[in-house]
Amino acid sequence: MPARDVPLQQLGFLTIGTFDGDDPGPGLEALLVQLELAEELGLDSAWLRHRHLQHGVSSPVAVMAAASQRTSRLRLGTAVTPIAWENPLRLAEDLATVDVLSGGRVEAGLSAGPPMRWDDVKDALYPATADVEDLGYERVSRFLAMVAGEPVAPAATLGAEVYSSRVQPHSPGLRDRVWYGAGSLRSATWAAEQRLHLLTSSVLTGATSADFAAQQAEQVRAYRALHPAGRVSQGLVVVPTDSASPAQRARYRAYAEARLPRTTAPQGPGRLLFAPDLVGTSEEIAERLHAHEAFALVDEVAFALPFGFEHEDYVQLLTDLATSLGPALGWSPATGRAGATPGATLDGDGPAPPRP
Template sequence: MPTADVPLRKLGFLTIGTFDGDDPRPGMEALLTQIQLGEDLGFDSAWLRHRHLQHGVSSPVAIMAAASQRTSRIELGTAVTPLAWENPLRLAEDLATVDLLSGGRVNPGISVGPPMRWDDVKDVLYPDTADVEDFSYTRVDRFLRAVGGEPVATAGTQGIEVFSDRVQPHSPGLRERVWYGAGSLRSATWAAEQGLNLLTSSVVTGATGTDFAAIQGEQIAAYLDRNPDGRVSQGLVVVPTDTATAAQREKYAAYAAARLPRTREPQGPGKLLFAPDLVGTSEQIAEQLHAHAGFRQVTEVAFALPFSFDHEDYVQILTDTATRLGPALGWQPAG
């Protein structure tokens, strides 16, 4: 576990890949450039977050497919894919295809629950079945069976057409690289019982207190108690400023300050509690992380990039993370 004496094993980054709605391609190209930079800097993984009906990545599988052809080593993941927007069988086909094209580098991160803005999208997303769609853990089970190569139909032939009983293509090993995005003690425990890897982030749900680190630490401990061999990754918003310009430091500080009020008490009916963004020198951030009850129990991280920054900001943050913060945490670049 990454204390001051135990090194961090894997370092990744997470992004939503913002773009201009009137001219999306430059933003998408910038995202692919950032993933390539991540590989060059030795990052172990790059993760994409879904942003449906927003100016961000709505199709991580397509982005991963493109990135897989521009990189050779860095792992590519989703953090997370909300299964409520997906057909589990079709998603399994797409992920297996990209996993094979990438040489086995895909890490599917998934979650369940009704889609965000359900009342606004249900008539378009599920015009005939909205009232009967199952957004429970059963949807995860459907996905795991499909991606794991279990039978989903009857094999046979129709005329000259030959049909398989399982999703094609099948990518061996992909099932073992599935992660579950959990924000509550219940979901973290359930993920452990299913043999899924655990993705934690900068938000917990159902919070009854205000100590984010303690709550997240309790969730990770419960997971590891039930699945000690499972992988756990933490995804706090982390912004090192070692080589940032004065203007960048001012921008980063203002960004974190604007988001700070939501970290002081649980928000909304879901009682969401957010972690404060960590902004400062790599030395300062490393000291904070080594004292964090969640971070002290993980050996992998996928630090989240802030939203709505410029490409040059992301280049500086990624570079400082890989060349200064990572080494301060005992991490060594891959490759």
């Protein structure tokens, strides 16, 4: 397999922000502290995954708004927002608002198609229209037009009220920071045709073999053939253990082992294929990544944190990502990178201006 010949340029992480259903406040506050820590460590981005009707972040945009006021440099993304749950106009308003508040740091990741448990939730989402809602690419296209500033209604002045023809606030750079979470060759190709950036994760759909790396690499190559300037981010589950306690190491390995059977062959009617979780020292993980055919094709990553662990575990994992695994992959922290804008620190040493 090919090895990387350039250092990793951008290092981020993905989390679902778990909390206690009876007392969600401490878990959500812990998530914000983790985002602050990520900026202090020099990580480039933090991505939030939607967890509707679960004990995880259901409203990443709201969390990103809060995080935008507690960080100054860290890019804040969704990975991904299932567009079927959203009204595209309202989503465009919300993301543009956070983008303005953050100084242009929003990375909006989307996906199309019926969401998980669609038959269970569709009547609550769309009581009268569920069977006629377009859940596919057209819904994403509506969102793209709106964040680009295309008219959605005639401009008007009614008495003292002034109405814009486009979504407000308008954040001019947001359209250029929209990503698509592709799980298949078809969706990767569509993302390239729409000039969207590409999010690849630890799950593929329509798999034809158990060779995850080869099939993911095929998608990346197809995307790049149509959109060479597009960014591609890889989101494998990566668990470095350099500073972990013996108890943490045992727990992490048990977590990965319990999930390993699903990686041996495509699963279910959708032929889902899952990548194995990478658990070990940074040196061990770096060796496995350098042998990963798709990793050799990307220059940025948003490694997924395992879910269901404690705040102290995530602090250890983020610290090892930034101080051990990242450097092993040739990455350097944003705070020490030439030309980088230093981020705010947790001890209150004044935030720097946002990086656009």
